[in-house]
Amino acid sequence: MTVETKDQVIVKKATRDAFGEAILQLARENKQIVALSANLAESTRLDGLIKELPDQYFEVGVAEQNMAGIAAGLALSGKIPFITSFAAFSPGRNWEQIRVAICYNNANVKIVSTHAGLSVGADGATHQALEDIAITRAIPDLVILSPADYYEAKKAVIAAAEYKGPVYIRLSRQPSPFITDESTRFEIGKCNILKEGKDLTIVAMGLMVNEAMLAADKLEKEGISAEVINCHTIKPLDKQTIISSVKKTGRAITAEEHQIIGGLGSAVSEILSENYPVPIKRIGIHDCFGESGSAGELLSKYGCNCDNIVEAAKTLISNTK
């Protein structure tokens, strides 16, 4: 998708598209990889795989709980299953099956969920997963990835396939700009500093990484130097990178398309309050349900865009001078 603005052409692609391409490539190379769908194959971008490798695809019907259990059984028998749905339903509906059948068995299952966050848009609150990180983060032995763009999503899917154990990957429906490129390093558990700064640290995930970069640009113009960290791995959290950045800047902002309760903001607050307490502001959804609207309208209304980050940064700085 290309969006033309007044002075530039911005190329955008959704992270779910990256999944479709990566899973096909992986399944070609490794016959142990199988993909399961709960009647959302096209929306989660499995159509390419279904066409080319139908023997590595299984349709379970609208049955997310059953899908998680079947995947655990497949994994305990040597397969590498990828289970797919919308984040609202997986891990939303099948949380306990993920906890026990997948994680307590330490089964090598990859939970790939698209349509995370408010940017789902017009389908409304029921379909906007805003709590998925909160509920998965509390499960032991589960790795959680929230890639920021198309290229990173591709790498996340490949890394998840190589990693042995359960992984949850949070993806979006909404096309978003590229922040990384083919050569950007991606390592599970090691977040990337996209921009260095000295006045405050912005830790962002998913679509909010782009907003954080835009905010950092705006702040720069006002003489505020922000460090931007792309926190693509929510668990295990890269404590070292985050703490050492904050030691330098003394202030932190988190940004996520998720509830501020239990998500990235909570995770960062937890490690900072125990290791190096500093003033923090959390950007995200403030303890309410979403609603229907366009992605852009919703992100503005619910306080999830670059201006909210800029404002939070200024408040933080004026409060802590």
Add this chain to the structure above:
Amino acid sequence: MNPLELESLSKKIRIEVIKMLAKAGSGHTAGSLDVVDILVSLYFSVLKHDPKKPTWEDRDRFVLSAGHMVPALYAVLAEAGYFSTDRLETLRKLGSPLQGHPHYDLSIGIEASSGPLGQGISVAAGMALAGKIDKQPYHIYCLVSDGEHDEGQLWEAIMFCAKYKLNNLTLIIDRNNIQIDGLTEEIMPLEPLDEKYRAFNWYIEEVDGHNIDQLIKVFEKSKNQNKPTAIIANTIPGKGVSFFERDYHWHGKAPSQEEAALAIKELESA
């Protein structure tokens, strides 16, 4: 209204639904069009309700478990007088009560939030149970889709309703044979569906889901059973518009303005 008047009302509602979807630019066309005759039968003949008193305690309740078909319900509710038809064009827009999937709001006649499949039937069962506990006169109607039967929760509710002999609950199954990207019998075979319900100790009826006269008759019959009733309503996805009918690609797609104009023309000349 007599069956003929109800049929022309159905046509009007279908046109309304197409306009709403085209204006919204997203939504579920196939199912929304195929449940219209069922909803018209319910709201204009069967249900005991008063659009001017949406919180009336003795009212019959309708729960749309297959929440994605809600454009049809909004159009029917507006036509029945719950709110002005002018508001229909706000479907799926920021700030509108007409959410992409139903949001509990009695002021517009929405009895329960739904959309994630399999949940509405449990909520309906709870309402029916409350009616039994409190010896209330009302009846509960719930519409589920065929694809929704893939969810385990639906079968949990089916067993529960039979156990507590919830004969104040009537379930309508929209048997349109499609679910998103394929036919139900390919994605997850359901047949023999009627035998399954019988084995689960339900009273079962099968009906042409586009025959309003027949629909009203089986709804009346369902009120006098000693068990819960399931009505398998055979429907044609995309009903009323030749290029929508039976094509599962219209499950989750809204018509463009041009397609909508064509569709409306076809409905008007039928």
